[in-house]
Amino acid sequence: MTALVNEAARLVSNEQVGPRLYLMVLESPQVAATIAPGQFVHMKIPDAESHVLRRPFSVYARSVQAGTIEVLYQVVGSLTRRMPDLRPGSTVETIGPVGNTWSAPRLFDSGEASCALLVGGGVGAAPLYLLAERLAQAGREFDVVLGAQTRDALVARKRYEQLLGRNPICATDDGSYGHAGFCTGPVQERLEQGSLETASPYDYVAVCGPEPLMIIVAGMAVRADVRCEVSMEKRMACGIGACLSCVVETTAGKRRSCVDGPVFDASEVVW
Known part of the structure; x- marks a missing residue:
């Protein structure tokens, strides 16, 4: 580290x-x-x-x-x-x-992943951008789904568009841009149909956003038998793992979001 x-x-x-x-x-x-x-x-x-x-x-x-x-x-x-x-x-x-990092670059390098789906809800689009940039620089296959309440709140859309060379898949709660409704709809569609370019099945999902979104997407990934990671945004005090104010309940016990996370395997999080 x-x-x-x-x-x-x-x-x-x-x-x-x-x-x-x-x-x-x-x-x-x-x-x-x-x-x-x-x-x-x-x-x-x-x-x-x-x-x-x-x-x-x-x-x-x-x-x-x-x-x-x-x-x-x-x-x-x-x-x-x-x-x-x-x-x-x-x-x-x-x-x-x-904190720790998304495991996608390592999984791609080792051959354990070949196609990724990144899902960002609201300001949750921000923690995913450096990952998208890394995957794009390495020539990896991935798609991006962004969700926000309104078109004006999709503030990361243009930057992702420049990176991808095409529009990311977008959803707005009020229907002012892209899919009308929550971004979980397009996520389910992509998991069923595969990647936009080659229809390849996804074998890695990264999601960051409101907890209800992460819970739903993690459940979708489980049903699709796809590895899923989530970024747990917790209120923190010390930031070095000493105060235990940012504890995340996992199947392995209490983990600290600041040093053990913020990225966790979704299957290990006790929601």
Whole structure:
């Protein structure tokens, strides 16, 4: 596992990209050089004295050349309500890279996987992008399904489109773009019909998003006899496995999302 780095990251930009959705770009060269798909950073937000503890944020994208990482976040509580007010030039203390990684690259390299389906619900599209980028660079076969409440909330769609060279499969709750309804519909269809390009059966599924989505997709994968991994987004305190505030119940007992995860084999999670 890569050694943790405590880095004073300079805020490059912090812009609204959708309804209650913001994209933060941080100059964090050490994390940018070592982050792996699925890992995250533990951030201390400046001028938030009432929030002493750091908070975990997935790394959406990175540029090793520019030494930057990108964090896609949603305003949902008192801390994230403060974050849009941060201005370029501010310093954000970060610890990272934290956690384990998606196993898809290793499985493809070993011949245990040959076709993957990535499923991102809401801001859950962010933790999957570095994985998609890695698979695309290696010439692997994979499809992407994205779900959001509205067209405007599909903020990762264009970046995935540029990576794939075609539109990702999209679903919106209100029917304003793509499939009308939850993204579980297109997921079931793809598991039944196979990949878009070759109709090859999937042998690996990665999913991140609201817990109900992960539960449903994990169940679909079980019925299709396909290996499935989930990224468990838990509230964390220390981020180093000491406080046990981010425990995930598994068939092997209690596991810590920050160091044993956040990526888990879906078949081992006790929902």
